[in-house]
Amino acid sequence: MTTKTAIYNHAVNLFPICRSLSGSGVVETLSYIKKFLPNLNVETVKSGTQVFDWNVPQEWNINDAYVANSKGERVIDFNEHNLHILGYSEPFEGEMTFEELDAHLYSLPEQPDAIPYITSYYKRRWGFCLTENLRNEMRKSPKEKYHVKVDTTLEDGDLNYGELIIKGQTDEEILISTYICHPSMANNELSGPCVTLELASWLESLQGEHHYTYRILFLVETIGSIIYLSKHLEYLKKHLKAGYVLSCVGDNLDYSVVNTPDENTASEIALEHVLKHHTGKYSKYPFTQRGSDERQYCSAGVDLPVAGFCRSKYAEFPEYHTSLDDLDFISEEGLFGAYEVMQKVITLFENNAVYKTKVLGEPQLGKRGLYPSISTKETAAQTRDMMNLIAYSNGSRSLLEIAEKTNTSISKFYPIVPKLLEADVMEKHETASVCFPKIN
């Protein structure tokens, strides 16, 4: 199976699972991932544990939930779509008229076909989510009696997350963080873990032949990153050089960067360079538009260099947080586009460095066999890139800076660098991690 097919396939497999902050859905999802990434550590935190300003919530599990009419027909049924249940609903069973039930129903008048995704983690209540169309049907019989059953448990237990450390040659780190806490939604849930899973597989296949250590996290959103930071902040502050939150990376419509507060970290500089050359255009969202775990990573005092990466950004597409965000909304192309971008970003970090040309004045390329023996438009471009690389590499400009100054994709330089090192025209001057002055 190609990587492209594999990513989408993961989404298909993980789609039916009813995930939430805690409970069996998360456990099942992590087990699935661990099949492909055997080194994944699945960590457990007990309900009630204090983490920064929060306490880990109780574990929630659901067996069944439905609203049945007087004929015993299940009008709203969790088994049909797991978005039907309000997340973290407390247990309930009883009879009531539609009019009484209505206070517990959630629908979207402007998207009458969509079941909304709604949760109530920190206030105890129960409820059902349904399409506006179905609700309108039910409204026609306001006196109809319904049997309501919410068979859930909400009790002390565990909250889980997955962590995979892929050691590189140094302890300088790059973070990839994604989340596994939403029920059956495709872009705003599965796209992140599925792309990340394959990125991690690729990184593992490199067998440690890389500069950076990669820290891959499958967390539940918000409380998961808070838990993680409460355990690892000091280490991350020392070692983290760049990081990304992957969210909504499955549609094929746009690419988006969620910038950090000061918009000047290596993370966003590298990502924006790649996007500029990968696709030509992309959307930039300031940190005021944050919404996923960059909220924690970039919070005051945490201040880690972590940017958000999306295709269509969460909360910016109409299908967001509804049943319309399904497997048809994402695509192999969409997911693989995000995978490729992240691969290019990682490649950029691994390859960026400061080189120094050893020859003064322009070197004689011919005698060193560096001129192409055949002259095409493509070899001309390669020669031009090589000449630029030689001319600008004075021991203070990094490859990325030179790429920006010459309006070239840094990737054009990757095949040239080893040739120039081999020909003794250039030498490596500084390792990669120090090469990120602000570029504009």
Added chain:
Amino acid sequence: MTTKTAIYNHAVNLFPICRSLSGSGVVETLSYIKKFLPNLNVETVKSGTQVFDWNVPQEWNINDAYVANSKGERVIDFNEHNLHILGYSEPFEGEMTFEELDAHLYSLPEQPDAIPYITSYYKRRWGFCLTENLRNEMRKSPKEKYHVKVDTTLEDGDLNYGELIIKGQTDEEILISTYICHPSMANNELSGPCVTLELASWLESLQGEHHYTYRILFLVETIGSIIYLSKHLEYLKKHLKAGYVLSCVGDNLDYSVVNTPDENTASEIALEHVLKHHTGKYSKYPFTQRGSDERQYCSAGVDLPVAGFCRSKYAEFPEYHTSLDDLDFISEEGLFGAYEVMQKVITLFENNAVYKTKVLGEPQLGKRGLYPSISTKETAAQTRDMMNLIAYSNGSRSLLEIAEKTNTSISKFYPIVPKLLEADVMEKHETASVCFPKIN
């Protein structure tokens, strides 16, 4: 009387007085101000005193001045409008034809209804200013004999100015400087002192409960600020953190900033932030367009952080320096708008500081009672501002920087800060005066 009415009322009361660089007009104006600001020091400097490169000019007073025709009718009469006399005219009495008189007349061919305002402080001459219409009338009888009388005195005496120090909790200072040296003109004279008078009253009403010490100056333009700087420069260089020259702040047409040479002082950054959110748009004039006492405050070697603040900038409106700049050209709204802007600027300085969020990761607002109990569009905006303030306050960004980065008026943060301090979510990190890196 509301502040709005009071400001305009001061203008009405002060309008008839014939002010100049020195003499009874200035004294009378300062006496009027002192009625409302009893702590005002009225200072006196003797004619001939050397101040930097200048000598204080002689004191000028005027009893009467007119041009009467052969029938004894006063054709031009100082008592009708004090702009009729060329400022600092030397005494003269004599008979002459129109043709002889004409060399002493000043009018504006392109504004035939306006009496121009003209002075000759440093060269001895006498003259009359009149409308072009009247001059044209007089031109019809070139041989008409006139009796001219300029009953003025120009002799050693005093030059006066007013200074009010309103002590705050620190000796860090903010300057407000305005001028009282023009005869009956409204925008380019009275607007500045009248707005400043009420600002000073407001500051005094705070009874010292403010960080900054405010230095309020009612000077004569140019020589007055030179005198003042010659006495206080060393102290100001040490203590002045920001300052404004208020001039032409009474019309209701525009708001203007006259920038300092390097356009990077706290004064203009704060003023432009306020104007951007107060009115949305305003005019920016580089220091090359300077014209009032910022000419002295920002001169080489003085280099104080003082910007100019106007509504329609001096020399940019057609009524400027003519009799058309009268009480109808200014308005209660115009004056009060400038008052409000300065009040907001002062409030900004008093409130700007660097805070540090004490909670790592996002805090739990609910348990601290910081979420609004009712959710409206307005409370949502407040919550968003609160979350931003918490997220960005990492001990290095000031409120103003955060306001700029989040494209929010800093004033939105004022009510939030005490709540966050109270809830122990945030602590104050640095006092206000160090918080002005260049913001863009």
Added chain:
Amino acid sequence: MTTKTAIYNHAVNLFPICRSLSGSGVVETLSYIKKFLPNLNVETVKSGTQVFDWNVPQEWNINDAYVANSKGERVIDFNEHNLHILGYSEPFEGEMTFEELDAHLYSLPEQPDAIPYITSYYKRRWGFCLTENLRNEMRKSPKEKYHVKVDTTLEDGDLNYGELIIKGQTDEEILISTYICHPSMANNELSGPCVTLELASWLESLQGEHHYTYRILFLVETIGSIIYLSKHLEYLKKHLKAGYVLSCVGDNLDYSVVNTPDENTASEIALEHVLKHHTGKYSKYPFTQRGSDERQYCSAGVDLPVAGFCRSKYAEFPEYHTSLDDLDFISEEGLFGAYEVMQKVITLFENNAVYKTKVLGEPQLGKRGLYPSISTKETAAQTRDMMNLIAYSNGSRSLLEIAEKTNTSISKFYPIVPKLLEADVMEKHETASVCFPKIN
């Protein structure tokens, strides 16, 4: 003869000479220049000498070269136009059909009237350049027999260049570098040396009464600057403050700057300031568009502050490197415009400095005789410039910075500075060479 006429006249005189990298054409050209600049050192480097990554090529000379048809008529004749011979053609004599000859012919299908300029310095071959029209004529008789003669010599010998040091009061240096290695072309060859010759004459006429030492170089392109740098790099790194490569400075169509890699040297800041005020608009080319000896001066490790200056930039006009770049393509106006710009740039460097106003507050210009006795639009502008200069000269801003901040040509300040020094209003604070922070 005026300078304007003289420059064009040099071009007329030097046009017929068949220059190349080496050989009698360069020698003859340097001899011509030395007639006007007797202090010119003509330096000689032996073939085979290693210079950085290169070896000095053999010396090439040409006696005759032609292609004659079966009737003995010279169809292509070096004596008619020296562009007809491929530069550095090796000797050859033989008979062949058109079909055999054709592989040795070079023409431009899209410019059928133009003889292209082509060389083969580092690979041995022979060839002829001709118009596409002539080639088409020849194509009609593919079997026609031709007698080909290339009477050249290519053997160990000398490569020459000219260097003129015009000593100033300090050993801080400004470089002007141009090239003398192309046969009969006007803009892309003679314009540079002819303008430079007259600039050097002007500088010598100053008899050392200047701050900077000027280093004037007449090199062959590429290998010439590499030779020069291999001998003088260490000294230049210590002393060179600015420099220009003059190329294609003879047409009257545009002005162009070829920027350095970081676009922040004194050279380009000064040149762009002059161009902005000299002509209002000009073209900027990034270092990626480099093509003349700035390729060597700005190469990694050499890193000298040398920018390129052209009128229409090389490779950007259709006549470039063809017989159409002739004496009609350049003009007295074009050449003299470039001369004037360089004169203004040099004047800028000589005059730029940091001054400090000694008077605090605005000085009294009247008592110092600094006010114009007559007031015209022009004197008003002069007074405004003087007031600005006084107000901004606080001992940290250079004249050029003040000119940029006040949107004034620095040249407006030159006549004012001595008046202000004389009147003791200002004093010199720092010499010129340190006054180039990046200006925007």
